[in-house]
Amino acid sequence: MRGAVLYAPGDVRVEDRADPTIIEPTDAIIKVAAACVCGSDLWPYRGIQPVTEPSPMGHEYVGVVEEVGSAVRTLAPGQFVVGSFFASDNTCEICRAGYQSRCVHAVPVGAIGTQAQYARIPLADGTLVATPATPEPDLIPSLLAASDVLGTGWFAAVAAEAAPGKTVAVVGDGAVGLLGVLAAKQLGAERIVIFSRHADRQKLAIDFGATDVIAERGDAGVAHLKELTGGLGAHSVIEAVGTQESMMQAIGATRPGGHVGYVGVTHGVQLPGMELFFSGVHLHGGPAPVRRFLPELIDLVWKREIDPGKVFDLTLPLEQAAEGYAAMDERRAIKTLLTL
Amino acid sequence: MRGAVLYAPGDVRVEDRADPTIIEPTDAIIKVAAACVCGSDLWPYRGIQPVTEPSPMGHEYVGVVEEVGSAVRTLAPGQFVVGSFFASDNTCEICRAGYQSRCVHAVPVGAIGTQAQYARIPLADGTLVATPATPEPDLIPSLLAASDVLGTGWFAAVAAEAAPGKTVAVVGDGAVGLLGVLAAKQLGAERIVIFSRHADRQKLAIDFGATDVIAERGDAGVAHLKELTGGLGAHSVIEAVGTQESMMQAIGATRPGGHVGYVGVTHGVQLPGMELFFSGVHLHGGPAPVRRFLPELIDLVWKREIDPGKVFDLTLPLEQAAEGYAAMDERRAIKTLLTL
Known part of the structure; x- marks a missing residue:
């Protein structure tokens, strides 16, 4: 089969x-129907995360079950499925508490690589969720989004306790941040503020439900947000970048007693204890337990109540994966969908 | 009046x-009935927090109202009151959300100094809670505990979401950690593990409801706890020290999706983002909003359902405050009560 492999920073083949x-x-085994490039794929692509050997890429996927192992009970060949980027048994105590990304038997799908024609998905019963039927083709981008980027934005909004009556701020206008906006809207937030300085992303954020846009970052961004919130800060802040600046901006933007949901994969972040202590915020995040949300997200997509697939603003055949990475790296695209 | 003043590390007069x-x-203005020495008073006493000028000491207090300002509506001279270490209006949006220690008008009582015969308490209506009547003398230590050390341990247990069916671990066997045990017990925790290597503190922890004692610290302590919890870690961990080691121990001891309630005033702590990210824990803490809990805690003490005053194992007259500090510094005492 054909598949994308990262050889070195900037070198996807x-x-x-x-x-x-x-x-x-x-x-x-699934026959992949569509895959995509994740913001987290850019860390090794940019050399910020070391690349020590040629690595199969991709951990987001939808597809059709091709073959199942002898112990698989709930799936059969021919079913269309969506899965998460961590395979999970969905039966252990951690899974049952809703943290399938930390399942005691968790397997990272990224090590398998789903930017390929086929993929082996471990723990299939616990990992894959079948759609009600074979989807209309126009639903595929949104179902694919559920596999990670929507599930991650949704988890961030849940971790930040977005809810009716609350002001939610979103740090990061990448695909996860934008779908954090969509999630906050679905969860009933009253006001949704996106930090963004890119017109195309601002527009998409507003489409997804943002009510306010702040162009400033860092302390200036926090100061602007406080102006909008009676000096107090947001009740809920979604952090979807993973840098020192974005984490501190998220903590600073949250009122005492408020909630930060952080899902940007942290790189080089050191949180100063004293500042965190006196912030009085709740901090929760990490690799999103997407499996927890998949049934609900598939249902929302299936009923066409949400359209998260709009974050894909570049669609390329798998063979052109390298251009898909480059476009995201150079911010020419928010998120690249790869067709198969 | 007479009052304690810190001149330099080790020099309380x-x-x-x-x-x-x-x-x-x-x-x-209240006539202080009893005050005490806080673990956080030891930071400047030990020179870990700089002492730049002679500083009145103390922020824990119970006493009798002596005089009220013209705008005070709910209190009158002669009432016995318990207050928190942050004065708060108890009416602002942050207070109403239960974060009175971060009230928009908060005043730290520590700057006023309650290890003294009298103290001015700002925002009296929002800060002080009257007891149902003048307490029996034997209740005074427990009411005094509510002012900070019990309120702080209680907040830590609430922040850690201690609840029926859960295993709660407590990092720190000082007065706050011990009262975190008491709080976890009251909140219905099924199993309560104290990390402690001091026989007297272990005994008190067991009196307060601890079911297990672990003597090891750091990674060894975490490993022992995991053995007790099927490899998963505790659902809830109370952190009541404030050092790098204790914070990392608390995070490491918590299962994915679990909750860390941290109330040790952090000194020199830097939380590594990557480790925190992949821990998947909830982190919440900071200066305890004791005022939120005071009515409930006073009620429990008044009905003699809890006896948090047992953490005071040294009682001295105010004039001997210096010895009270030294005894805690040298770990000859868990907590010193000062009589007036």
């Missing part, structure tokens, strides 16, 4: 890879 | 200070 096969009886 | 007077119409 689509090449022949071995077809996946069932290894564990709980595995399923 | 009881000397004549000016009698406080009403400054703002919302002030009250």
